[in-house]
């Protein structure tokens with residue numbers, strides 16, 4: 502991988518910043534394309550502090566037609582080997598209220614990236630998809646043959662983009678595609694310099710717990726304790742964001758081989774389920790803070806349990822999640838306590 506160059510869309514975001522660190526550590530360079538809609542340019546300084554130089558920035562909006570020509574020119578000039586595509590809107594609840602905005606950002610951003618890579622003769626994309634593309638009918642562990650059926654517009658944009666990229670690879674054998682279905686990314690870089698910095702009140706469990714632990718929010722609501730699970734609360738497959746980022750490098754390594762197949766799909770998960778109450782208890786131990794919570798009604802659209810079978814990625818990509826729940830909590834807490842307001846001063 503040494504010496505390879507990749508476009509990273511959304512590279513200043515939570516997952517993107519960790520992907521950039523792993524790329525630089527692997528001897529690669531990255532051109533981040535980001536509009537900072539839900540990220541901070543400070544993340545790029547922090548990436549350099551952690552991993553050294555190797556990341557450059559193009560501030561541009563992939564979904565804005567006014568930026569398209571500039572993006573295509575910059576990508577051509579960069580002469581990349583391919584792209585990691587993470588840019589997009591990602592709040593489930595918001596997508597239900599504003600579906601058209603979700604479709605009109607996530608899909609066109611992908612069209613622009615495809616045109617830019619065509620122009621640069623670099624037909625390779627590792628796409629940030631989600632376990633949300635699995636319907637709620639699968640038995641866990643879910644493998645890549647699991648039934649699909651997203652339940653909200655955000656999830657459908659992920660599913661449509663996967664299918665579109667698959668079509669692209671079917672139509673033109675020069676294209677190499679890897680759809681990565683993430684389970685629940687949590688934690689932060691062990692340096693405490695980069696991590697998740699959600700806009701407003703967090704929707705997801707870990708950032709919410711972390712903001713309660715640091716005193717920014719008073720109390721967590723546990724959405725339901727009457728699920729058919731071991732303690733009644735929802736079970737998910739939390740994966741450390743550094744493991745997740747390493748999965749992208751493994752996927753790029755796989756796709757850049759001479760004999761790489763056209764389009765592939767992999768789950769990136771740890772392969773075991775953790776309940777909400779178990780996550781709270783582990784975070785409490787890691788932070789040594791009280792985490793007040795109350796049991797609240799179920800959240801609409803939630804399922805009882807989902808966790809991955811990561812066997813296919815283990816086998817083909819030689820990748821495996823190695824970090825424990827304790828690592829996830831300790832690293833998440835190091836980031837949150839060192840940066841109580843995220844990247845804001």
Ligand code: UD1
Pocket residue numbers: 593594631632633656684685686704705706707709721722723724725734735736737777800801802803
């Ligand atoms: C959510 C999204 C999913 C997205 C993923 C990104 C929904 C329905 N799904 O998944 O599409 O890809 O985030 O990581 O929003 N919980 C609480 N209290 C809270 C927050 C969460 O009890 O304040 C519980 C939930 O009920 C669930 C678990 O914690 O059992 C995890 O929730 P969350 O972090 O929002 O992730 P998902 O719902 O799995």
